Amino acid sequence: MSNFPKNFLWGGATAANQYEGGFDEDGKTLSVMDILPDEAHGRKQAMKHPLETMKKKYDFYPNRVSIDGYHHWEEDLELLAGMGFNIYRMSVSWPRIFPKANMDKPNEDGLKFYDKVIKKANELGMQVLITIDHFDTPMWAVEEFNGWADRRMIDEYLKLAKLLFTRYKDQVKYWITFNEINMLLHYPLFGAGLDLTGDPNPKQTQYQAAHYQLVASAKAVTMGHKINPNFMIGSMIAGICNYAYTPYPQDVLQKQKVMRESYFFPDVQARGYYPRYAKKFFEDNNIKLDITDDDLEALKDTVDYVSFSYYSSGVITTDKRLLGNTASSNFASTFSDSVINPYLKASDWGWIIDPVGLRITMNDMYDRYQKPLMVVENGLGAIDHVTDDDKIHDDYRIKYHKEHLEQMGLAIRDGVECLGYTMWGPIDLVSVSTGEMSKRYGFIYVDRDNDGNGTNKRLKKDSYYWYKKAVESNGEDL
Ligand code: BGP
Numbered sequence: 001m002s003n004f005p006k007n008f009l010w011g012g013a014t015a016a017n018q019y020e021g022g023f024d025e026d027g028k029t030l031s032v033m034d035i036l037p038d039e040a041h042g043r044k045q046a047m048k049h050p051l052e053t054m055k056k057k058y059d060f061y062p063n064r065v066s067i068d069g070y071h072h073w074e075e076d077l078e079l080l081a082g083m084g085f086n087i088y089r090m091s092v093s094w095p096r097i098f099p100k101a102n103m104d105k106p107n108e109d110g111l112k113f114y115d116k117v118i119k120k121a122n123e124l125g126m127q128v129l130i131t132i133d134h135f136d137t138p139m140w141a142v143e144e145f146n147g148w149a150d151r152r153m154i155d156e157y158l159k160l161a162k163l164l165f166t167r168y169k170d171q172v173k174y175w176i177t178f179n180e181i182n183m184l185l186h187y188p189l190f191g192a193g194l195d196l197t198g199d200p201n202p203k204q205t206q207y208q209a210a211h212y213q214l215v216a217s218a219k220a221v222t223m224g225h226k227i228n229p230n231f232m233i234g235s236m237i238a239g240i241c242n243y244a245y246t247p248y249p250q251d252v253l254q255k256q257k258v259m260r261e262s263y264f265f266p267d268v269q270a271r272g273y274y275p276r277y278a279k280k281f282f283e284d285n286n287i288k289l290d291i292t293d294d295d296l297e298a299l300k301d302t303v304d305y306v307s308f309s310y311y312s313s314g315v316i317t318t319d320k321r322l323l324g325n326t327a328s329s330n331f332a333s334t335f336s337d338s339v340i341n342p343y344l345k346a347s348d349w350g351w352i353i354d355p356v357g358l359r360i361t362m363n364d365m366y367d368r369y370q371k372p373l374m375v376v377e378n379g380l381g382a383i384d385h386v387t388d389d390d391k392i393h394d395d396y397r398i399k400y401h402k403e404h405l406e407q408m409g410l411a412i413r414d415g416v417e418c419l420g421y422t423m424w425g426p427i428d429l430v431s432v433s434t435g436e437m438s439k440r441y442g443f444i445y446v447d448r449d450n451d452g453n454g455t456n457k458r459l460k461k462d463s464y465y466w467y468k469k470a471v472e473s474n475g476e477d478l
Contacts (some may be wrong), residue, residue: 003409004475009420011126012080012443013089013377015134015179017063018429020093022070026109029099033063033187038435038450049197050142059173059198060452061436067428067446068456073117079123079444079458080426084471088126089376089422090117091134091179094160096439101140101156104465107162111333121153124261127420129174129376131236132161133185135432137193141453147193148184148209149228151290154216161220173232175224176307177217178375180238183264190432204287214268215295222301232304232419235375237262239308239365241357245317245339255316270369272300305419306369309377310404313357314338341396349381349439355403362411362418373415378404379424384461392445392461402478409475423467427458433446443467 017033024030032050036043037058044051069076096110123127140146141156162176184191185206192209196202217235224231242258244251260277267275273296283288292333315338317323322339344352358378365373380400384392401423412418424440428448436450443464448454469477 002476003412005412005476008418008474009127009374009422010201010471010474011085011087011129011417011420011422012083012408012426013129013131013422013424014069014091014427015131015136015432016091016093016096016134017066017134018432019066019090019427020096021064021066021068023061023064023120024071025098026096026113027107028093028096028110030146031093031095031136032139032142032193033135034437035139036063038059038062040450043435045207047187050193050195054139054174061448062430062437062452065452066430067437067448072456072458073113074120075125075458076427076444077117077120077124077467079460079464080414081121081126083426083443083468085126085426086471087129087174087420087422088121089131089174089176091131091136092160092164094127094133094136095140097163098138098156098160100139101144101226111167115167118168126472127174128168128172128244129176130164130168131173131176131179131444132164133177134179135190142193142195145193146195147188147249148212148387149194149205149286151212153171154219156268157213158219158223159224161216162223162227165220165224165231169228169231173230174374175220175231175233176236177220177233177237177269177303180233181213181217181269182237182262182315183212184213185261201287203285204289205281207287208289210265211289211291211295214265215298217269218298218301220273220299221303225255225301233268234305234307235303236307236309237265239310239361240363241310241313241354241361242338243313243315243341245315245319248318249320250315254318258316258366259315266303266365266369266384268299268305269303269370272302274299276345293394300452303371305372305374306365307360307374307376309367309424310358310361310375311378311424312351314342314352314353315341347380348383349434351381351449353380353400355407359407359411359414362408362416363414366416368409370421372421374419375408376422377424378421379441381441383438384428384440384445386447386459392458392459394461394463397441397443397461397463398466401463401470405470405475424471442446
């Protein structure tokens with residue numbers, strides 16, 4: 001018997017900046033992603049100094065074209081529905097809707113795109129989950145406000161949220177306020193449009209931005225429920241499972257500390273107040289935040305569900321000597337220093353593969369919040385090969401999802417309430433961390449390479465047929 005409940009949501013997730021392209025069509029202006037080159041041209045470096053980056057001309061900006069979803073959306077939605085999806089997680093491009101700061105009216109030409117996509121998805125039997133901001137801060141916000149370092153961003157964001165809630169109130173039920181909100185501590189440009197060049201106290205700026213986003217998120221929850229009380233509005237973090245390297249109590253303590261960095265966000269969003277450990281952390285680090293009484297009142301309105309992405313796990317040690325031997329897991333090391341886990345293998349990009357870690361994470365999060373969960377990203381970035389007869393035999397990807405879904409099923413059997421699973425990248429997209437196309441997650445292959453060459457033709461991989469079967473059997477036939 002399947003461990004998945006009858007009304008379980010099965011689908012996949014994309015993000016506007018990695019999918020759409022059409023970066024200057026129908027009135028759209030630039031977002032932070034549109035100014036970045038790819039990995040080979042220094043994407044990671046460019047992320048550190050966004051304003052400088054903007055002045056510099058690169059040959060190739062992968063996100064500006066992406067996989068040209070702006071012109072392939074119809075075909076793509078049909079392909080997704082062909083796998084039996086009953087939910088599609090997507091995001092909107094903020095500067096497509098509001099191309100400038102302080103606009104009273106949105107850009108109708110840009111909005112028409114989302115009208116068409118949402119209508120069609122619904123017609124094909126898919127619910128739509130909208131991530132209001134998925135790493136898509138407009139460049140006007142970076143230039144005029146230094147992104148979320150400025151309180152005025154709360155109103156700019158709420159303007160966008162109100163518009164979406166009102167316009168799609170009968171078509172969209174599920175919402176996420178910010179994609180991987182905790183990533184602003186690691187990728188301040190992606191997460192909050194922050195340019196920290198020359199900032200004397202970057203930690204203070206990042207936590208200030210975090211506070212404004214948390215307030216914006218809570219106010220969006222209040223506003224959304226007024227517009228439609230049936231809305232399900234969720235929080236989201238980049239989830240990770242961390243293990244202590246040894247039973248040495250200091251290692252365990254350190255692991256607890258590292259986990260709090262991620263949990264800090266849903267602790268506020270799902271419980272409605274700042275945890276005491278955060279206040280201590282601010283005190284100890286001389287972080288003085290602009291937090292008003294009105295903000296604290298706003299934070300009391302909590303999310304309907306807690307969501308997260310899950311890709312990897314890490315191993316935490318306090319032994320400095322071991323940290324020379326850092327894990328190949330880039331993902332874990334963006335959170336903290338992590339050592340190699342001898343029991344687990346890594347992906348082509350060094351992200352540790354740990355399906356049981358998903359079960360642990362789900363149990364931990366459900367124990368902590370007692371709110372329904374949703375796993376809104378999970379997937380394997382891998383290099384695919386197309387055979388002469390246009391087939392992609394991606395058994396490694398099938399194995400990855402099968403094992404993660406099995407563990408999800410077990411977590412549900414453990415007692416966790418889980419609403420759904422939207423795997424990451426049902427169709428190949430531009431990778432967020434590298435800007436590459438070769439890091440492919442999709443069940444659908446897109447003919448496009450790292451240099452932007454290719455026909456953009458879509459092909460079904462073996463995993464496409466496998467996922468269809470998994471969905472149709474409600475997770476019984478994995
Ligand atoms: C998450 C992001 C996604 C997605 C995914 C995979 O952090 O929310 O946007 O891209 O990671 O990461 P990457 O594309 O770097 O492999």
